[in-house]
Amino acid sequence: MHELTVAAAGESGLLARIFPLLPQGRSTILGPGDDAALVAVPDGRAVISIDTQTQDQDFRLAWNSGYASTGRDVGWKCAAQNLSDINAMGAVPHTLFISLTLPPDTLVAWVEDFARGVRDAVHAFGADVAVAGGDLGRGREISVTATVLGDLGGRNPVLRSGAQPGDVVAVAGSPGRAAAGFALLESDVPHGSLGPAELALVGSQCRPVPPLAAGPAALDAGANAMMDLSDGLLKDAARLARASGCTLELDRDRLASFTRPLRAAADLLRKDEGGREQLVLEWAAAGGEDFALLSTFPGSTAVPDSFTVIGSVVPTAPGQDHDAVLRGGPGPTAWNATRGWDHFGAA
Numbered sequence: 001m002h003e004l005t006v007a008a009a010g011e012s013g014l015l016a017r018i019f020p021l022l023p024q025g026r027s028t029i030l031g032p033g034d035d036a037a038l039v040a041v042p043d044g045r046a047v048i049s050i051d052t053q054t055q056d057q058d059f060r061l062a063w064n065s066g067y068a069s070t071g072r073d074v075g076w077k078c079a080a081q082n083l084s085d086i087n088a089m090g091a092v093p094h095t096l097f098i099s100l101t102l103p104p105d106t107l108v109a110w111v112e113d114f115a116r117g118v119r120d121a122v123h124a125f126g127a128d129v130a131v132a133g134g135d136l137g138r139g140r141e142i143s144v145t146a147t148v149l150g151d152l153g154g155r156n157p158v159l160r161s162g163a164q165p166g167d168v169v170a171v172a173g174s175p176g177r178a179a180a181g182f183a184l185l186e187s188d189v190p191h192g193s194l195g196p197a198e199l200a201l202v203g204s205q206c207r208p209v210p211p212l213a214a215g216p217a218a219l220d221a222g223a224n225a226m227m228d229l230s231d232g233l234l235k236d237a238a239r240l241a242r243a244s245g246c247t248l249e250l251d252r253d254r255l256a257s258f259t260r261p262l263r264a265a266a267d268l269l270r271k272d273e274g275g276r277e278q279l280v281l282e283w284a285a286a287g288g289e290d291f292a293l294l295s296t297f298p299g300s301t302a303v304p305d306s307f308t309v310i311g312s313v314v315p316t317a318p319g320q321d322h323d324a325v326l327r328g329g330p331g332p333t334a335w336n337a338t339r340g341w342d343h344f345g346a347a
Helices: 006-021 071-087 108-124 177-186 196-206 214-220 233-244 252-269 273-286
Strands: 028-030 047-054 092-102 130-138 143-151 168-172 225-229 247-251 292-297 307-314 324-327
Touching (some): 006 108, 006 130, 028 130, 047 071, 071 092, 071 196, 071 225, 168 247, 177 196, 177 252, 177 273, 214 225, 214 292, 225 233, 233 247, 233 292, 233 324, 247 252, 252 273, 252 307, 292 307
Parallel strands (some): 092 130, 247 324
Antiparallel strands (some): 047 143, 092 143, 168 292, 225 292
């Protein structure tokens, strides 16, 4: 049976198919169809973020393990990474704009599946978010760019620059799961042979679930600083440390709750016990794309239940750079912000 491509459907035909599949929300006054959208900004201030996913840089259609990313996977991840940025400011997301660049032989069914992925993610996260517009273009590879708007509800945003010595460092979410899933997808272990624990890790890479309720909860609890974890715990913690002019000391032993679920993947990929221990720590400390939430709270503050305390904020020693270091096990010079994801670094 002939499968319809985006070239055969044309721009208008493709839009007619995907608009009904995308989520609608209360903040949209005028949605897709005109030259621009009109959305309500209840707070009077708009929190705005933009992110791009590019084929073979941020996702693969075909993985070494035999898994094929679906349009739903890519649409879900588009929603997750963008809504996570708004969450990290303590705001509530309400509007998405999505631009799709597609090769002409892309199947319309893949694009429809992408739209369903965005919708399903928004619903799964419990968010009231509308796709109010965007753009379609032609290119050599699939690229997805989304802009998201959020509302602070009359409160002040939580910035990266507010951490203070004496704060505790805490994480909502489970760093390392997406990295373990990525390793399984890139491995020679056939996807069809994976068990439930390993498949759940693959799901964390393909369809991550950011803890959206944690951002407003952290703001209400008096968080001094906050950011989402997209490039790895150590690398992103170092960014927060530099912005705040301090040092974040992370406790390796307190990462145990994050490393424990990763052992199923490590058991498949590493034969020696020492190698497995190193691998799970690497995933938890340096793996990205979980879109967990990193926050610092005053030491006297009750940390919300959704957070796990993993360290503390200390003054930076004279002559040292503001940084994040992992204490315990390997020395702090071996475990620092040089690890983690960089779009322009080595693969």
